Amino acid sequence: MSATNSVVSAFRVLEAVAEMQPVGLSELGRAVGLPKSSVQRALLTLHEVGWLRPTSTQPTRWSLTYRAFSVGSQARDHQFFRETAMPFLNDLQLTTTETIHLTALDGRELVLIERLDTSHPLRAFLPLGSRIPLHASASGLAFLAASGEGFLADCLTGRLAPRTDQTITDPDTLRETIEKVRRRGYSVNPEGLSKGITAIGAAIVDAQGEPIGSVSVSGPSIRIAPETFETFGKAVRETVQRIHAAL
Template sequence: MAATNSVVSAIRVLEAVGERQPVGLSELARAVGLPKSTVQRTLLTLAEVGWCGADDASRWRLTYRAFAVGNQARDADELRVRALPVLHELQLATGETIHLAAPDGRELVLVERLDTAHSLRAFLPLGHRIPLNASATGQAYLAASTDAVVDAYLAGGPLPPRTSSTVTDPDALRSRLAEVRARGWSVNPEGLSEGIAAVGAAIIGADGRPVGALSVSGPTVRMTADVFDTHGRGAADAAHRISRELGAPV
Protein backbone atom coordinates (compact mmCIF):
# COMPACT_ATOMS: atom_id res chain seq x y z
CA MET A 1 0.00 0.00 0.00
CA ALA A 2 2.86 2.39 0.81
CA ALA A 3 4.37 1.81 -2.62
CA THR A 4 1.01 2.49 -4.25
CA ASN A 5 0.63 5.71 -2.28
CA SER A 6 4.11 6.81 -3.39
CA VAL A 7 3.22 6.25 -7.05
CA VAL A 8 -0.03 8.17 -6.67
CA SER A 9 1.81 11.05 -4.99
CA ALA A 10 4.45 11.10 -7.73
CA ILE A 11 1.81 11.28 -10.44
CA ARG A 12 -0.04 14.07 -8.63
CA VAL A 13 3.17 16.05 -8.24
CA LEU A 14 4.12 15.46 -11.88
CA GLU A 15 0.73 16.69 -13.10
CA ALA A 16 0.89 19.72 -10.81
CA VAL A 17 4.31 20.65 -12.17
CA GLY A 18 2.98 20.41 -15.71
CA GLU A 19 -0.01 22.63 -14.91
CA ARG A 20 1.95 25.34 -13.06
CA GLN A 21 5.52 25.28 -14.37
CA PRO A 22 7.83 26.88 -13.53
CA VAL A 23 6.71 26.35 -9.94
CA GLY A 24 8.30 26.46 -6.50
CA LEU A 25 8.18 23.83 -3.78
CA SER A 26 5.77 25.68 -1.49
CA GLU A 27 3.22 26.30 -4.23
CA LEU A 28 3.44 22.66 -5.33
CA ALA A 29 2.91 21.39 -1.80
CA ARG A 30 -0.20 23.54 -1.45
CA ALA A 31 -1.50 22.43 -4.84
CA VAL A 32 -1.24 18.69 -4.13
CA GLY A 33 -2.03 18.89 -0.40
CA LEU A 34 1.11 17.07 0.72
CA PRO A 35 3.90 18.01 3.17
CA LYS A 36 6.78 19.94 1.63
CA SER A 37 9.19 17.20 2.68
CA THR A 38 7.16 14.59 0.78
CA VAL A 39 6.93 16.78 -2.32
CA GLN A 40 10.65 17.52 -2.22
CA ARG A 41 11.53 13.82 -2.03
CA THR A 42 9.17 13.13 -4.91
CA LEU A 43 10.68 15.91 -7.02
CA LEU A 44 14.21 14.65 -6.40
CA THR A 45 13.15 11.16 -7.47
CA LEU A 46 11.47 12.51 -10.61
CA ALA A 47 14.60 14.52 -11.37
CA GLU A 48 16.76 11.42 -10.91
CA VAL A 49 14.79 9.54 -13.56
CA GLY A 50 14.73 12.53 -15.89
CA TRP A 51 11.11 13.70 -15.68
CA CYS A 52 11.61 17.02 -13.87
CA GLY A 53 14.31 19.61 -13.38
CA ALA A 54 14.82 22.79 -11.36
CA ASP A 55 16.26 26.11 -12.50
CA ASP A 56 18.62 28.36 -10.54
CA ALA A 57 15.67 29.80 -8.62
CA SER A 58 14.57 26.30 -7.53
CA ARG A 59 11.48 26.43 -9.69
CA TRP A 60 10.49 23.10 -11.16
CA ARG A 61 9.36 22.22 -14.68
CA LEU A 62 8.89 19.10 -16.79
CA THR A 63 11.68 17.87 -19.05
CA TYR A 64 11.39 16.79 -22.67
CA ARG A 65 11.11 13.18 -21.47
CA ALA A 66 7.56 14.01 -20.39
CA PHE A 67 6.91 15.56 -23.80
CA ALA A 68 8.27 12.47 -25.61
CA VAL A 69 6.13 10.03 -23.65
CA GLY A 70 3.08 12.26 -23.90
CA ASN A 71 3.55 12.53 -27.64
CA GLN A 72 3.47 8.74 -27.91
CA ALA A 73 0.23 8.60 -25.93
CA ARG A 74 -1.23 11.25 -28.21
CA ASP A 75 -1.15 8.84 -31.15
CA ALA A 76 -2.01 5.67 -29.26
CA ASP A 77 -5.42 5.26 -30.93
CA GLU A 78 -4.46 6.76 -34.30
CA LEU A 79 -6.95 9.59 -33.89
CA ARG A 80 -4.43 12.32 -34.60
CA VAL A 81 -2.77 10.50 -37.50
CA ARG A 82 -6.08 9.79 -39.19
CA ALA A 83 -7.39 13.28 -38.55
CA LEU A 84 -4.44 15.43 -39.63
CA PRO A 85 -4.97 15.43 -43.43
CA VAL A 86 -8.62 16.38 -42.98
CA LEU A 87 -7.77 19.00 -40.36
CA HIS A 88 -5.31 20.64 -42.75
CA GLU A 89 -8.04 20.90 -45.40
CA LEU A 90 -10.44 22.38 -42.86
CA GLN A 91 -7.86 24.96 -41.77
CA LEU A 92 -7.25 26.04 -45.36
CA ALA A 93 -10.98 26.27 -46.04
CA THR A 94 -11.83 28.31 -42.93
CA GLY A 95 -8.62 30.28 -42.38
CA GLU A 96 -9.09 29.86 -38.61
CA THR A 97 -7.47 27.83 -35.86
CA ILE A 98 -8.39 24.15 -35.77
CA HIS A 99 -8.35 22.15 -32.53
CA LEU A 100 -8.50 18.38 -32.09
CA ALA A 101 -9.32 17.07 -28.62
CA ALA A 102 -9.68 13.62 -27.05
CA PRO A 103 -11.51 12.63 -23.85
CA ASP A 104 -9.84 12.16 -20.48
CA GLY A 105 -12.25 11.78 -17.60
CA ARG A 106 -14.61 14.74 -17.29
CA GLU A 107 -12.57 16.84 -19.72
CA LEU A 108 -11.06 16.81 -23.18
CA VAL A 109 -7.33 17.15 -23.79
CA LEU A 110 -6.04 19.15 -26.74
CA VAL A 111 -3.96 16.77 -28.88
CA GLU A 112 -3.49 18.89 -32.02
CA ARG A 113 -3.73 22.52 -33.07
CA LEU A 114 -3.40 24.00 -36.55
CA ASP A 115 -2.85 27.75 -36.35
CA THR A 116 -4.27 30.45 -38.56
CA ALA A 117 -2.01 32.93 -40.31
CA HIS A 118 -3.90 35.81 -38.66
CA SER A 119 -2.04 37.56 -35.86
CA LEU A 120 -5.30 37.80 -33.90
CA ARG A 121 -6.24 34.20 -33.21
CA ALA A 122 -7.46 31.59 -30.77
CA PHE A 123 -4.71 29.85 -28.87
CA LEU A 124 -4.68 26.87 -26.51
CA PRO A 125 -1.45 24.97 -25.74
CA LEU A 126 -1.20 21.27 -26.58
CA GLY A 127 -2.15 19.22 -23.56
CA HIS A 128 -4.58 21.89 -22.34
CA ARG A 129 -7.55 20.40 -20.48
CA ILE A 130 -10.91 21.58 -21.79
CA PRO A 131 -14.15 21.42 -19.76
CA LEU A 132 -16.92 19.67 -21.64
CA ASN A 133 -19.60 22.19 -20.74
CA ALA A 134 -17.49 25.24 -21.63
CA SER A 135 -16.21 24.35 -25.11
CA ALA A 136 -17.46 23.73 -28.63
CA THR A 137 -15.53 20.46 -28.70
CA GLY A 138 -16.91 19.39 -25.32
CA GLN A 139 -20.51 20.18 -26.19
CA ALA A 140 -20.18 18.33 -29.50
CA TYR A 141 -18.67 15.36 -27.67
CA LEU A 142 -21.47 15.27 -25.09
CA ALA A 143 -24.14 15.66 -27.76
CA ALA A 144 -22.80 12.56 -29.51
CA SER A 145 -22.74 10.59 -26.24
CA THR A 146 -25.56 8.52 -24.79
CA ASP A 147 -28.06 9.97 -22.35
CA ALA A 148 -26.45 7.84 -19.64
CA VAL A 149 -23.07 9.48 -20.26
CA VAL A 150 -24.63 12.95 -20.13
CA ASP A 151 -26.53 12.08 -16.93
CA ALA A 152 -23.33 10.81 -15.28
CA TYR A 153 -21.46 13.95 -16.30
CA LEU A 154 -24.12 16.25 -14.88
CA ALA A 155 -24.26 14.19 -11.68
CA GLY A 156 -20.51 14.60 -11.19
CA GLY A 157 -20.62 18.03 -9.63
CA PRO A 158 -21.05 21.71 -10.50
CA LEU A 159 -20.25 22.70 -14.07
CA PRO A 160 -17.09 24.84 -14.08
CA PRO A 161 -17.37 28.40 -15.45
CA ARG A 162 -14.59 29.71 -17.68
CA THR A 163 -16.21 33.00 -18.74
CA SER A 164 -19.42 34.87 -18.08
CA SER A 165 -20.90 33.09 -21.13
CA THR A 166 -20.08 29.51 -20.04
CA VAL A 167 -23.10 27.21 -19.79
CA THR A 168 -23.14 26.16 -16.13
CA ASP A 169 -26.82 25.32 -15.58
CA PRO A 170 -27.56 21.60 -16.18
CA ASP A 171 -30.92 22.27 -17.81
CA ALA A 172 -29.39 24.92 -20.07
CA LEU A 173 -26.66 22.48 -21.06
CA ARG A 174 -29.21 19.79 -21.90
CA SER A 175 -31.00 22.31 -24.11
CA ARG A 176 -27.72 23.23 -25.78
CA LEU A 177 -26.96 19.55 -26.46
CA ALA A 178 -30.39 19.07 -28.03
CA GLU A 179 -29.64 21.98 -30.37
CA VAL A 180 -26.28 20.44 -31.29
CA ARG A 181 -27.90 17.10 -32.12
CA ALA A 182 -30.54 18.76 -34.27
CA ARG A 183 -28.07 21.04 -36.07
CA GLY A 184 -25.15 18.63 -36.44
CA TRP A 185 -22.48 20.83 -34.86
CA SER A 186 -21.99 22.97 -31.76
CA VAL A 187 -21.80 26.76 -31.57
CA ASN A 188 -20.03 28.22 -28.54
CA PRO A 189 -19.58 32.02 -28.48
CA GLU A 190 -17.11 33.03 -25.76
CA GLY A 191 -17.92 30.04 -23.54
CA LEU A 192 -14.31 28.95 -23.15
CA SER A 193 -12.36 32.18 -23.67
CA GLU A 194 -13.48 35.79 -23.72
CA GLY A 195 -13.47 37.20 -27.25
CA ILE A 196 -13.26 33.74 -28.88
CA ALA A 197 -16.08 31.87 -30.60
CA ALA A 198 -15.99 28.33 -31.95
CA VAL A 199 -17.99 25.67 -33.74
CA GLY A 200 -17.35 21.99 -33.15
CA ALA A 201 -18.24 18.47 -34.20
CA ALA A 202 -17.76 15.05 -32.63
CA ILE A 203 -15.61 12.29 -34.10
CA ILE A 204 -17.08 8.80 -33.83
CA GLY A 205 -15.13 5.57 -33.39
CA ALA A 206 -15.72 2.08 -34.76
CA ASP A 207 -18.02 1.20 -31.84
CA GLY A 208 -20.31 4.12 -32.57
CA ARG A 209 -19.23 6.15 -29.54
CA PRO A 210 -17.44 9.52 -29.69
CA VAL A 211 -13.65 9.32 -29.46
CA GLY A 212 -12.93 13.03 -29.72
CA ALA A 213 -14.03 16.28 -31.29
CA LEU A 214 -12.68 19.05 -33.49
CA SER A 215 -13.40 22.76 -33.60
CA VAL A 216 -12.93 25.86 -35.71
CA SER A 217 -12.04 28.74 -33.39
CA GLY A 218 -11.36 32.42 -33.87
CA PRO A 219 -11.86 35.90 -32.44
CA THR A 220 -15.43 37.15 -32.38
CA VAL A 221 -14.55 39.92 -34.82
CA ARG A 222 -14.21 37.18 -37.48
CA MET A 223 -16.17 34.31 -35.98
CA THR A 224 -19.55 36.01 -36.18
CA ALA A 225 -23.04 34.56 -36.56
CA ASP A 226 -22.68 35.07 -40.33
CA VAL A 227 -20.02 32.33 -40.58
CA PHE A 228 -21.27 29.91 -37.92
CA ASP A 229 -23.27 27.83 -40.40
CA THR A 230 -20.53 27.73 -43.05
CA HIS A 231 -17.78 26.81 -40.61
CA GLY A 232 -20.13 24.51 -38.70
CA ARG A 233 -20.96 22.51 -41.82
CA GLY A 234 -17.26 22.36 -42.61
CA ALA A 235 -16.48 21.07 -39.13
CA ALA A 236 -19.26 18.49 -39.28
CA ASP A 237 -18.13 17.27 -42.70
CA ALA A 238 -14.51 16.99 -41.51
CA ALA A 239 -15.58 15.07 -38.41
CA HIS A 240 -17.68 12.73 -40.56
CA ARG A 241 -14.72 12.01 -42.84
CA ILE A 242 -12.41 11.30 -39.92
CA SER A 243 -15.04 9.06 -38.35
CA ARG A 244 -15.20 7.02 -41.55
CA GLU A 245 -11.40 6.70 -41.46
CA LEU A 246 -11.71 5.28 -37.96
CA GLY A 247 -14.27 2.71 -39.10
CA ALA A 248 -17.32 4.37 -37.61
CA PRO A 249 -20.76 3.15 -38.78
CA VAL A 250 -21.59 6.52 -40.35
Protein backbone atom coordinates in the same frame (compact mmCIF):
# COMPACT_ATOMS: atom_id res chain seq x y z
CA MET B 1 3.49 6.79 3.51
CA SER B 2 2.95 3.52 1.64
CA ALA B 3 4.59 2.82 -1.72
CA THR B 4 1.19 3.11 -3.43
CA ASN B 5 0.47 6.47 -1.82
CA SER B 6 3.92 7.70 -2.80
CA VAL B 7 3.31 6.79 -6.44
CA VAL B 8 -0.10 8.47 -6.41
CA SER B 9 1.39 11.60 -4.84
CA ALA B 10 4.19 11.67 -7.42
CA PHE B 11 1.70 11.54 -10.29
CA ARG B 12 -0.43 14.25 -8.71
CA VAL B 13 2.64 16.45 -8.41
CA LEU B 14 3.72 15.65 -11.98
CA GLU B 15 0.30 16.59 -13.39
CA ALA B 16 0.21 19.78 -11.33
CA VAL B 17 3.64 20.81 -12.60
CA ALA B 18 2.45 20.19 -16.16
CA GLU B 19 -0.48 22.57 -15.64
CA MET B 20 1.33 25.28 -13.64
CA GLN B 21 4.96 25.22 -14.83
CA PRO B 22 7.25 26.81 -13.90
CA VAL B 23 5.97 26.41 -10.37
CA GLY B 24 7.39 26.52 -6.85
CA LEU B 25 7.05 24.21 -3.88
CA SER B 26 4.49 26.28 -1.94
CA GLU B 27 2.19 26.70 -4.96
CA LEU B 28 2.37 22.98 -5.68
CA GLY B 29 1.58 22.08 -2.09
CA ARG B 30 -1.56 24.20 -2.17
CA ALA B 31 -2.58 22.85 -5.60
CA VAL B 32 -2.30 19.16 -4.72
CA GLY B 33 -3.28 19.42 -1.05
CA LEU B 34 -0.18 17.62 0.26
CA PRO B 35 2.38 18.58 2.92
CA LYS B 36 5.44 20.38 1.61
CA SER B 37 7.63 17.48 2.74
CA SER B 38 5.65 15.03 0.58
CA VAL B 39 5.71 17.37 -2.42
CA GLN B 40 9.46 17.91 -2.00
CA ARG B 41 10.10 14.16 -1.97
CA ALA B 42 8.01 13.71 -5.09
CA LEU B 43 9.82 16.56 -6.87
CA LEU B 44 13.25 15.15 -6.05
CA THR B 45 12.24 11.65 -7.14
CA LEU B 46 10.78 12.90 -10.43
CA HIS B 47 13.93 14.95 -11.00
CA GLU B 48 16.12 11.93 -10.30
CA VAL B 49 14.31 9.82 -12.91
CA GLY B 50 14.39 12.61 -15.49
CA TRP B 51 10.79 13.84 -15.58
CA LEU B 52 11.26 17.25 -13.96
CA ARG B 53 13.96 19.92 -13.97
CA PRO B 54 14.53 22.73 -11.46
CA THR B 55 15.54 26.27 -12.30
CA SER B 56 19.04 27.40 -11.38
CA THR B 57 17.65 30.52 -9.70
CA GLN B 58 16.13 30.95 -6.28
CA PRO B 59 13.46 30.28 -5.24
CA THR B 60 13.50 27.01 -7.16
CA ARG B 61 10.72 26.46 -9.67
CA TRP B 62 9.97 23.23 -11.49
CA SER B 63 9.11 22.33 -15.10
CA LEU B 64 8.64 19.19 -17.19
CA THR B 65 11.54 17.78 -19.18
CA TYR B 66 11.14 16.40 -22.69
CA ARG B 67 10.75 12.91 -21.24
CA ALA B 68 7.04 13.66 -20.78
CA PHE B 69 6.71 14.50 -24.47
CA SER B 70 8.72 11.43 -25.46
CA VAL B 71 6.52 9.07 -23.46
CA GLY B 72 3.27 10.84 -24.34
CA SER B 73 4.01 10.67 -28.05
CA GLN B 74 4.00 6.87 -27.81
CA ALA B 75 0.25 6.82 -27.16
CA ARG B 76 -0.43 4.69 -30.23
CA ASP B 77 -4.18 5.13 -30.47
CA HIS B 78 -3.90 8.91 -30.36
CA GLN B 79 -1.01 8.85 -32.82
CA PHE B 80 -3.05 6.86 -35.34
CA PHE B 81 -6.09 9.04 -34.66
CA ARG B 82 -4.08 12.22 -35.24
CA GLU B 83 -2.34 10.97 -38.38
CA THR B 84 -5.64 9.85 -39.91
CA ALA B 85 -7.29 13.18 -39.14
CA MET B 86 -4.49 15.48 -40.34
CA PRO B 87 -5.34 15.71 -44.09
CA PHE B 88 -8.94 16.62 -43.25
CA LEU B 89 -7.88 19.13 -40.61
CA ASN B 90 -5.66 20.81 -43.19
CA ASP B 91 -8.59 21.04 -45.58
CA LEU B 92 -10.76 22.53 -42.83
CA GLN B 93 -8.19 25.21 -42.10
CA LEU B 94 -7.95 26.14 -45.78
CA THR B 95 -11.73 26.52 -45.80
CA THR B 96 -12.04 28.56 -42.60
CA THR B 97 -8.55 30.19 -42.28
CA GLU B 98 -8.91 29.88 -38.49
CA THR B 99 -7.22 27.79 -35.79
CA ILE B 100 -8.17 24.10 -35.82
CA HIS B 101 -8.10 21.91 -32.72
CA LEU B 102 -8.23 18.11 -32.50
CA THR B 103 -9.05 16.70 -29.08
CA ALA B 104 -9.39 13.22 -27.56
CA LEU B 105 -11.10 12.08 -24.38
CA ASP B 106 -9.09 11.44 -21.22
CA GLY B 107 -11.24 10.71 -18.18
CA ARG B 108 -13.86 13.45 -17.98
CA GLU B 109 -11.88 16.00 -19.98
CA LEU B 110 -10.63 16.42 -23.50
CA VAL B 111 -6.92 16.70 -24.27
CA LEU B 112 -5.65 18.82 -27.15
CA ILE B 113 -3.57 16.49 -29.33
CA GLU B 114 -3.19 18.65 -32.46
CA ARG B 115 -3.46 22.33 -33.32
CA LEU B 116 -3.23 23.98 -36.73
CA ASP B 117 -2.51 27.67 -36.28
CA THR B 118 -4.00 30.38 -38.45
CA SER B 119 -1.83 33.01 -40.11
CA HIS B 120 -3.96 35.79 -38.62
CA PRO B 121 -1.98 37.74 -35.99
CA LEU B 122 -5.06 37.84 -33.74
CA ARG B 123 -5.96 34.23 -33.03
CA ALA B 124 -7.00 31.56 -30.55
CA PHE B 125 -4.20 29.70 -28.78
CA LEU B 126 -4.13 26.64 -26.53
CA PRO B 127 -0.90 24.70 -25.84
CA LEU B 128 -0.79 21.09 -27.01
CA GLY B 129 -1.67 18.82 -24.11
CA SER B 130 -4.15 21.32 -22.64
CA ARG B 131 -6.97 19.71 -20.71
CA ILE B 132 -10.32 21.10 -21.80
CA PRO B 133 -13.53 20.84 -19.75
CA LEU B 134 -16.41 19.24 -21.58
CA HIS B 135 -19.09 21.71 -20.47
CA ALA B 136 -17.05 24.85 -21.23
CA SER B 137 -15.79 24.19 -24.77
CA ALA B 138 -17.19 23.74 -28.26
CA SER B 139 -15.28 20.45 -28.55
CA GLY B 140 -16.69 19.29 -25.23
CA LEU B 141 -20.29 20.29 -25.98
CA ALA B 142 -20.08 18.38 -29.26
CA PHE B 143 -18.61 15.36 -27.45
CA LEU B 144 -21.38 15.43 -24.84
CA ALA B 145 -24.02 15.68 -27.57
CA ALA B 146 -22.66 12.49 -29.16
CA SER B 147 -22.43 10.66 -25.81
CA GLY B 148 -24.86 8.25 -24.20
CA GLU B 149 -27.15 9.25 -21.36
CA GLY B 150 -25.05 7.53 -18.68
CA PHE B 151 -21.88 9.43 -19.55
CA LEU B 152 -23.79 12.69 -19.94
CA ALA B 153 -25.54 12.34 -16.59
CA ASP B 154 -22.24 11.55 -14.90
CA CYS B 155 -20.60 14.64 -16.41
CA LEU B 156 -23.46 16.88 -15.29
CA THR B 157 -23.27 15.66 -11.69
CA GLY B 158 -21.54 18.02 -9.30
CA ARG B 159 -20.29 21.56 -9.78
CA LEU B 160 -19.65 22.79 -13.33
CA ALA B 161 -16.85 25.30 -12.86
CA PRO B 162 -16.97 28.48 -14.97
CA ARG B 163 -14.02 29.38 -17.18
CA THR B 164 -15.49 32.75 -18.18
CA ASP B 165 -18.71 34.62 -17.39
CA GLN B 166 -20.18 33.00 -20.52
CA THR B 167 -19.56 29.39 -19.46
CA ILE B 168 -22.75 27.35 -19.14
CA THR B 169 -22.80 26.02 -15.58
CA ASP B 170 -26.49 25.25 -15.09
CA PRO B 171 -27.20 21.55 -15.86
CA ASP B 172 -30.67 22.23 -17.33
CA THR B 173 -29.36 24.96 -19.62
CA LEU B 174 -26.51 22.69 -20.62
CA ARG B 175 -28.93 19.90 -21.55
CA GLU B 176 -30.94 22.33 -23.69
CA THR B 177 -27.73 23.42 -25.41
CA ILE B 178 -26.72 19.81 -26.04
CA GLU B 179 -30.11 19.07 -27.63
CA LYS B 180 -29.54 21.97 -30.05
CA VAL B 181 -26.11 20.56 -30.88
CA ARG B 182 -27.65 17.17 -31.63
CA ARG B 183 -30.25 18.67 -33.96
CA ARG B 184 -27.83 20.71 -36.08
CA GLY B 185 -24.75 18.44 -35.84
CA TYR B 186 -22.28 21.00 -34.46
CA SER B 187 -21.75 23.11 -31.35
CA VAL B 188 -21.27 26.85 -30.99
CA ASN B 189 -19.46 28.15 -27.91
CA PRO B 190 -19.25 31.94 -27.77
CA GLU B 191 -16.54 32.83 -25.23
CA GLY B 192 -17.36 29.96 -22.88
CA LEU B 193 -13.77 28.73 -22.65
CA SER B 194 -11.72 31.86 -23.31
CA LYS B 195 -12.80 35.50 -23.22
CA GLY B 196 -13.01 36.96 -26.71
CA ILE B 197 -12.80 33.56 -28.44
CA THR B 198 -15.67 31.74 -30.15
CA ALA B 199 -15.41 28.13 -31.29
CA ILE B 200 -17.52 25.74 -33.35
CA GLY B 201 -17.08 21.98 -32.93
CA ALA B 202 -18.27 18.52 -33.90
CA ALA B 203 -17.60 15.08 -32.44
CA ILE B 204 -15.83 12.20 -34.15
CA VAL B 205 -17.48 8.85 -33.51
CA ASP B 206 -16.15 5.32 -33.96
CA ALA B 207 -17.74 2.42 -35.82
CA GLN B 208 -20.09 1.78 -32.88
CA GLY B 209 -21.23 5.40 -32.85
CA GLU B 210 -19.35 6.22 -29.65
CA PRO B 211 -17.55 9.60 -29.53
CA ILE B 212 -13.75 9.35 -29.45
CA GLY B 213 -12.77 12.98 -29.96
CA SER B 214 -13.76 16.31 -31.43
CA VAL B 215 -12.68 18.88 -34.00
CA SER B 216 -13.20 22.60 -33.54
CA VAL B 217 -12.61 25.87 -35.35
CA SER B 218 -11.59 28.66 -32.97
CA GLY B 219 -10.93 32.33 -33.39
CA PRO B 220 -11.66 35.83 -32.13
CA SER B 221 -15.36 36.55 -31.74
CA ILE B 222 -15.03 39.54 -34.04
CA ARG B 223 -14.27 37.09 -36.89
CA ILE B 224 -16.23 34.00 -35.83
CA ALA B 225 -19.47 35.93 -35.58
CA PRO B 226 -23.09 34.69 -35.93
CA GLU B 227 -23.07 35.13 -39.70
CA THR B 228 -20.25 32.53 -39.95
CA PHE B 229 -21.74 29.93 -37.61
CA GLU B 230 -23.68 27.91 -40.15
CA THR B 231 -20.92 27.92 -42.79
CA PHE B 232 -18.22 26.93 -40.31
CA GLY B 233 -20.54 24.47 -38.58
CA LYS B 234 -21.27 22.60 -41.79
CA ALA B 235 -17.55 22.55 -42.63
CA VAL B 236 -16.66 21.07 -39.23
CA ARG B 237 -19.50 18.55 -39.45
CA GLU B 238 -18.33 17.40 -42.88
CA THR B 239 -14.74 17.17 -41.62
CA VAL B 240 -15.60 14.79 -38.77
CA GLN B 241 -17.67 12.67 -41.14
CA ARG B 242 -14.66 12.34 -43.43
CA ILE B 243 -12.41 11.44 -40.48
CA HIS B 244 -14.95 8.85 -39.32
CA ALA B 245 -14.97 7.25 -42.79
CA ALA B 246 -11.17 7.15 -42.90
CA LEU B 247 -10.93 5.60 -39.44
